[in-house]
Amino acid sequence: MTGLSSHTKCYALMVLMLPSDSARQWHVHELELVEVVADQVAVALSHAAILEESMRARDLLMEQNVALDLARREAETAIRARNDFLAVMNHEMRTPMHAIIALSSLLQETELTPEQRLMVETILKSSNLLATLINDVLDLSKLEDGSLQLDIGTFNLHSVFKEVLNLIKPVASVKKLSITLNLAQDLPVYAVGDEKRLMQTVLNVVGNAVKFSKEGSISIIAFVAKSESLRDSRAPDFFPMPSDNHFYLRVQVKDSGSGINPQEIPKLFTKFSQSQSSATRNSGGNGLGLAICKRFVNLMEGHIWLESDGLAKGCTATFIVKLGIPERSNESKLPFTPKVPANHGQTNFSGLKVLVMDDNGVSRMVTKGLLEHLGCDVSTVSSSEECLHGVSHEHQVVFLDVCMPGIDGFDLAVTIREKFAKRHEKPLIVALTGNTDKVTKENCMRVGINGVIQKPISVDKMRSILSELLEHRVLYEAL
Amino acid sequence: MERSQLLRQVAHQRQTLFDEGLLDEQFVQLEELQDRTNPNFVEEIVTTYYQDTSRLILNIEQELERRPLDYGRLDGYMYQFKGSSTSFGAKKVKAECSLFREYCRAGNGEGCMRTFQQLNREYATLKRKLEAYFQLARQARLTETASRPG
Numbered sequence: 172m173t174g175l176s177s178h179t180k181c182y183a184l185m186v187l188m189l190p191s192d193s194a195r196q197w198h199v200h201e202l203e204l205v206e207v208v209a210d211q212v213a214v215a216l217s218h219a220a221i222l223e224e225s226m227r228a229r230d231l232l233m234e235q236n237v238a239l240d241l242a243r244r245e246a247e248t249a250i251r252a253r254n255d256f257l258a259v260m261n262h263e264m265r266t267p268m269h270a271i272i273a274l275s276s277l278l279q280e281t282e283l284t285p286e287q288r289l290m291v292e293t294i295l296k297s298s299n300l301l302a303t304l305i306n307d308v309l310d311l312s313k314l315e316d317g318s319l320q321l322d323i324g325t326f327n328l329h330s331v332f333k334e335v336l337n338l339i340k341p342v343a344s345v346k347k348l349s350i351t352l353n354l355a356q357d358l359p360v361y362a363v364g365d366e367k368r369l370m371q372t373v374l375n376v377v378g379n380a381v382k383f384s385k386e387g388s389i390s391i392i393a394f395v396a397k398s399e400s401l402r403d404s405r406a407p408d409f410f411p412m413p414s415d416n417h418f419y420l421r422v423q424v425k426d427s428g429s430g431i432n433p434q435e436i437p438k439l440f441t442k443f444s445q446s447q448s449s450a451t452r453n454s455g456g457n458g459l460g461l462a463i464c465k466r467f468v469n470l471m472e473g474h475i476w477l478e479s480d481g482l483a484k485g486c487t488a489t490f491i492v493k494l495g496i497p498e499r500s501n502e503s504k505l506p507f508t509p510k511v512p513a514n515h516g517q518t519n520f521s522g523l524k525v526l527v528m529d530d531n532g533v534s535r536m537v538t539k540g541l542l543e544h545l546g547c548d549v550s551t552v553s554s555s556e557e558c559l560h561g562v563s564h565e566h567q568v569v570f571l572d573v574c575m576p577g578i579d580g581f582d583l584a585v586t587i588r589e590k591f592a593k594r595h596e597k598p599l600i601v602a603l604t605g606n607t608d609k610v611t612k613e614n615c616m617r618v619g620i621n622g623v624i625q626k627p628i629s630v631d632k633m634r635s636i637l638s639e640l641l642e643h644r645v646l647y648e649a650l
Numbered sequence: 651m652e653r654s655q656l657l658r659q660v661a662h663q664r665q666t667l668f669d670e671g672l673l674d675e676q677f678v679q680l681e682e683l684q685d686r687t688n689p690n691f692v693e694e695i696v697t698t699y700y701q702d703t704s705r706l707i708l709n710i711e712q713e714l715e716r717r718p719l720d721y722g723r724l725d726g727y728m729y730q731f732k733g734s735s736t737s738f739g740a741k742k743v744k745a746e747c748s749l750f751r752e753y754c755r756a757g758n759g760e761g762c763m764r765t766f767q768q769l770n771r772e773y774a775t776l777k778r779k780l781e782a783y784f785q786l787a788r789q790a791r792l793t794e795t796a797s798r799p800g
Binding site: 532 | 675679680683685687688691694695698699701702726730734
């Protein structure tokens, strides 16, 4: 018997060799018996082949298991090494970071020109942001096991966006990209949440938009998400519930840059994942930023996602987070203190809606021109009726002349206050007056006016007053 | 007139307005508010100022012819006059307004009349000198567009 094997099949051939001179006659039953024996042999051979195959497969599996085990052990070692490395680097990076922050703070205490002061402030703000980022990035284990906690506090929400804009503008202008910021009128100025991490998220998302756009424009929109827009088909397991002391902030950053292959999108939020094609959005980055943002957004009980129509078709990044609404007591927490307006701060109050009430034509025009010069959206009125009729919750500041003869400015202020008593968004009321004696100031405070300014006002003074007012909601000049 | 000479003259005339005390710092503020988005700001303010104040002058003149003088009303008009002048930066006119109001408070009719005459003189002077300055400035602007390379 011999076995032949061709490509896929094995054959066994049974040959009965008979002497040539044999005269034996084979009977039918004897031939049948030979066939049966042949069949049995064939079956046995096939079993042997199967056994051999399975032995080989088992050996292979064993080899693979050994290899996997080795790989696992290597990965564990790598992670341990990484954590050790990060712990060391953590310390290494923090030391110079602290030096920068400490010395910049000291620098602020010295005599500086306005330009220098602005520069130092930007350095400080960037350093603080970087320090937080270092703490977070190097605390990957905290992010991983979910023990990271948010630093909750009351902060100026509008400022967060303006800060991000200030930080990203230099980079964008070098690339000749235009950035627009659109804050909805009903977006609360003050919110409760983790300011630094929210800023980090916005900065990361906007930064990506800038990084991956060679030209064109980037638009940032922030508004309060209403319940219909909260439920999103892209986030089907997200069930936000707005309540009285919370609101959902929705931020959309749209760019006209390199776009993303829609299939790559889920991978972008995974740490350290690299996409195959080098032309896609994730090239050059380590993919950590969005993963961290996702973590933060999740902690803020929100959701973040990206949309793109494809490569070179731009991208829209959207996130929704839950923020608290500060209690009223927080607003009046600052007692009146005569404040000397600082000579720095916001320089553009683009879109700030204000109402100017003055019965003197020239004076009204001048105040209007001044505020428009600073970028405000100004409406003017010249009588109490017009004022009460025209003032709305959209106005963030109302400028009232309180020394108009025949018109009780204080009364008007009280009426305005009452009109918005039940609303969260109330206009700040500022009294403009030609005489600022103690009595006038006291009367103003008594009726709940947020600030008193003496006419005539210069552009610089108005600028710093608005900055101060919007930041602290209170301003009484040292007169 | 040669352009640089024209510009020098404009600057000189402008400075004189300040040196002679006709205008103060507030007027500079108005000039600063004039920009691309508001290219005729100063002109608009000037027009409004003249309109408002000429109306007030008429009212005051009429009041001053009444007997007895209603100091309350006079003070009211003058308060407006002063307010407009302050916002405009008309320094000397503003000073006369203050003086007038003092006389009103003191019930001094004579003083009021005298001061009003003085105020009218200052007002006329301001108007005249401002007009001359603006005309010169306009001329200078025209030569600017003419001399720009086409």
